[in-house]
Amino acid sequence: MQNLIPVITMFITKYGKYILLAVGLVLVWRWVKNLFFDNSITTKFNDSGTQLSSSEATHYAERLFSAMKDTGTDEDEIDNVRLLVSRPSDLRSVWNAFGSRPYGTFGSPIFGLGMFATNLDLRGWLKAELSGDGFKVWEQMFLTAGI
Structure with a gap:
């Protein structure tokens, strides 16, 4: 476990900007998708005759x-x-x-x-x-x- 911390630190140091870029692209993609495409579903079906309250x-x-x-x-x-x-x-x-x-x-x-x-x-x-x-x-x- 102690050997893992330096490896993780080195990985983040070496690839940190790529990780941030990837996360940023995903966030921008989701923002644009939500901005231009309505994901909400508003279909309501006629439930007359139901026995449920x-x-x-x-x-x-x-x-x-x-x-x-x-x-x-x-x-x-x-x-x-x-x-x-x-x-x-x-x-x-x-x-x-x-x-x-x-x-x-x-x-x-x-x-x-x-x-x-x-x-x-x-x-x-x-x-x-x-x-x-x-x-x-x-x-x-x-x-x-x-x-």
Whole structure:
């Protein structure tokens, strides 16, 4: 460990300006992207006929977000919510409550803060967090619900 500190110091001294340039370019790119391209998703779907109250839809949206927001994905919790919102109108209501939320550029919601975030809707979050068959079930539900 003691040998590592001089190596890191030498690396930063030698390549520091390139590291700063790379970070600066990423920051400028994100700033320009956010300035000229609207990443917000404003689509709201008609959820008439839902059996969920507004507070229930919000609760389910928050359960899904909590299952995906930190490192690791709680797929069991996502499946539990999926079973509770199997009606198309209920899914549209949860979709509307979820809205769009920042998701990290580096493939993890933990990096979803500030200018490194891309706003994703519920489908985007689930696609990023679930693999293969787990997302296919949700995708079919979205298609059935007209989302």
